[in-house]
Amino acid sequence: MKKYDVIGDIHGHAVELGSLLEKLGYRRNVAGTYMPPEADRITVFTGDYIDRGGENFEVIRTVRDMVSAGHAHAIMGNHDLNAVLFHTLHPDSETGEMKPLRKHDLYHTRLHQTFIDELERDPESGEENLGWLKSLPICLERDGLRFVHAMWDQAALDHLRADGLLNADGTLHPDHWHELAMKGTPGCDAVDLLTKGQKIDLPPGVEFINADGHTRGEARLKWWADAGDAGLMLYQAVLGVPAEAMPDIPAPEVVKDRMRQLQDTRGTVVFFGHYWMSGEYPTVETERAICLDQSVAKDGYLAAATVTVEDGKVLEMSFHSVKARPAAR
Template sequence: MIYDVIGDIHGQANKLKGLLAQLGYTLTTDDNTGTGDASKSYYAPPAGHQAIFIGDLIDRGPQEVETLEIVFAMIDAGVAQAIMGNHEYNALAYATLDEHSAESEGRYLRSHNTTHERQHQEFLAEVPFGSAKHHYWLSRFYELPLWIETDAACFVHACWDVDNMAVLKPLLTEDHCLTPKALQLTSQKGTKEYDALERVLKGVEIPLPNGLTFTDKDGAVRRNMRVQWWLPDLNDKYIVDIARAASSDLAQIPKDTRAENLDFTLRTDKAVFMGHYWLTGAPAPLSPQVVCTDYSAAGPGYLTAYQLDTTRPLPLSADNFVQYVPA
């Protein structure tokens, strides 16, 4: 089996169609009734292939619903799998009232502030808040597992952290999907459930010392910074050397600021695939075990896939990447 592991799409349906064609997928109509029902059309893979979408299907792009229709048609046809990204999680939290505190009556799990509205505006422009279409796609997001593990490899949106996965497992379905109760619990800041969900869907972050902050590309003021968790021996390194952030973000951090109390170890012998990190440049494995397939399709980069042969998952190779470069 060849897994075509496809990076963050962010509503870029034309790029997705281009990449699928480049990978040898063909638009097919499964019409067992003779009615020619177009809703049964899906992109069929070459023999022996299956797509795995690594999350962040929505937000930022101009073709939100078309992207979702392509991905879920493939899932329904049994030719693809997909995991949840932080943007799908955020969509659920943005639409769900907080049930845990009387003081928060009428408040949503993800606040409707200016930054969050701006991040989510492309999706809501096509899927009006509270509409039947909105409820439908939210229900489909609940079907996306937080991670997938096969005999060959591990797939997660941001970080393969078995300790925090163990915190989440009792809250999830057998297939590692969220429930409405799990959404409530993992949205409560300051809890172990919240921290565990943040680690799996947003990666390893460290608090900046001495009250430092930076303003990210979306205009949000951040007190934590993502780090390259796939690197060895992270603790006590200079933050600018281990951070995974835009140069404009790093420029706001003093160069002599060190990471403190940062303890993370990747605890699997399998290859790990993720998205989330907005990489650019020529795609290559990040370490002997770790591949990221997010190469900024919604920004300056290209929609990217890694073709994993499950009979020979390691060693990882830059030759296995495929990028769709529009003509």
């Protein structure tokens, strides 16, 4: 029997992370590392350690110390990958000039500003932290459980492995950051699916306004949705769109095929984050998919699932969370 404490998106909220670990029964040792309350217990972090909140380095130190001590696994989120690309230089194909793999445009700079601020104050720790982010695996399988930041897509993982972009331990091969930064390359597309999920175009004329106030003609695929009878599958059952914005029409064949393909790969329970869920506790999306992102960076909660497993079977699961501090926004 083994217990996993799975923790979702933290986004620079170190105080909430400490409170949640305490709530789960973890205590700091003399070196300041959080130790589990029982020997057979381990934490898995599903990624997005940084951005939005102001305590990026402190979060990384907490998580990193636990990983080094053998009390946690940490996987890579899209913000963590973005940071790696933002701060990695590569020669421009035409001019040879060294340029960042992620453009320092207004959008990416704003999204990453709190990390940039900490990096300017403490460049040495910043470089160390970026090195650690680079070393994170993109997925993890343990005791019949699967962990990924956004979407478990076996085809995407197989593709990355076959192309030599993914090492056996799930880490990304350091020679390929350039390809992973280039939209439209198979490697970049595969990593995007795993860390950001999939978006689907809405039918012509259908739009909705998302939580950030932007009008969107595409929506996130709820890859975990129980599609039921695929013949009856409706657009609104499989897309993250407000019901009133979405006509009650069947999804096109291409979406149904994709759902069937993703369902085929869901033999085990998948834990993930990324989707800005609301509410104090995670909800079980389906019996095989549990999202742990309760939006701590949008005045929500930092959440965890404590899972007891034996022989690949989940025996017990409980949810825990702490409220975001108003001041941290």
